[in-house]
Amino acid sequence: QKKAMNYKNRVFLSYCSADRETAHLISEKLSTENIKIVGDYDFDPGSNVLDNLRYLVETSEIVLLLLSKKYVQSAYTDYELQKFLDESQKRKITIIPVVIERCKVPLQLKYYNIIHLYNDFEKGLEKVRRQISTIPQISFSDFTPHSFEEFIHQLLTEYGFINIRREKNSPDFGIDFIAENFTRNPFGMIRKETWVIEVKFYKNERFSINTLKQLFEYKRNILPADSKMLLITNSILTSVAEEYLNDIQKIENTQIEVIDGLVLKNLIARRKKLISKFLKP
Numbered sequence: 001q002k003k004a005m006n007y008k009n010r011v012f013l014s015y016c017s018a019d020r021e022t023a024h025l026i027s028e029k030l031s032t033e034n035i036k037i038v039g040d041y042d043f044d045p046g047s048n049v050l051d052n053l054r055y056l057v058e059t060s061e062i063v064l065l066l067l068s069k070k071y072v073q074s075a076y077t078d079y080e081l082q083k084f085l086d087e088s089q090k091r092k093i094t095i096i097p098v099v100i101e102r103c104k105v106p107l108q109l110k111y112y113n114i115i116h117l118y119n120d121f122e123k124g125l126e127k128v129r130r131q132i133s134t135i136p137q138i139s140f141s142d143f144t145p146h147s148f149e150e151f152i153h154q155l156l157t158e159y160g161f162i163n164i165r166r167e168k169n170s171p172d173f174g175i176d177f178i179a180e181n182f183t184r185n186p187f188g189m190i191r192k193e194t195w196v197i198e199v200k201f202y203k204n205e206r207f208s209i210n211t212l213k214q215l216f217e218y219k220r221n222i223l224p225a226d227s228k229m230l231l232i233t234n235s236i237l238t239s240v241a242e243e244y245l246n247d248i249q250k251i252e253n254t255q256i257e258v259i260d261g262l263v264l265k266n267l268i269a270r271r272k273k274l275i276s277k278f279l280k281p
Contacts, residue, residue: 013027013037015065016070018068023066026098039056061094062093064128065096067099068101072103095109096135097115098117098124111267113267134269135266145201148234154274155264156197158271159267175196176198177199180192180193180194193228194227196223196227197230198211198231198232199232199233207260209241209244212231228255229257230257237260245258
């Protein structure tokens with residue numbers, strides 16, 4: 001049984017003006033003694049909107065993005081979404097996308113735990129409430145490199161990877177797992193993909209860009225050109241690492257998927273088995 005939290009989770013609610021009524025309803029239903037919801041309705045009259053927005057985001061542990069057709073189509077969305085993603089990396093802010101009507105979810109959020117409210121509002125809201133309560137409790141501080149690797153093995157299994165095998169190629173640098181996954185193409189046909197997976201655990205230091213450089217060298221010199229590569233780490237991908245990753249992928253015409261600590265927490269929170277097995281009660 002989880003210990004009761006003795007602090008408030010401060011949650012910033014982001015939405016477009018057309019969804020204000022739904023946003024207020026969600027805020028009213030989520031507000032409890034452990035959850036403090038803030039939004040643009042907390043701005044002081046006559047104050048600077050952008051300064052207030054920056055303050056509320058920077059002082060919140062979680063950002064709830066209410067996704068709708070109007071939100072996704074808004075010219076301001078790309079700017080705001082990128083700002084949230086940047087702040088989440090710098091300040092370890094968790095982002096929870098909440099879809100309130102059928103719409104196209106931005107590609108930048110593909111690895112986040114997307115919660116849908118339009119089919120069953122109350123059931124979806126309970127998932128949101130559980131995420132808000134669970135994610136701040138997820139910590140990697142008690143892991144060792146070995147136990148973190150074992151943890152990732154279980155996570156891969158939970159997310160549908162099969163035939164997972166360990167693969168070590170050198171004492172200094174190697175690939176941790178090779179696994180298979182089945183996906184559907186746009187025509188509904190199933191195809192098998194082979195994934196090469198590297199796991200990097202950092203105890204104190206920040207994510208090193210050298211890890212990405214080594215992965216690209218490994219992929220360029222050893223792996224088939226069409227192989228899929230996944231890097232999973234408990235650390236936070238820096239803006240410098242993000243830029244390097246984007247630039248090199250354009251030049252090399254290759255792709256390395258990266259799941260950093262923030263995204264990893266969202267993935268863990270979606271699986272009760274992972275939480276109960278690996279996290280402290």
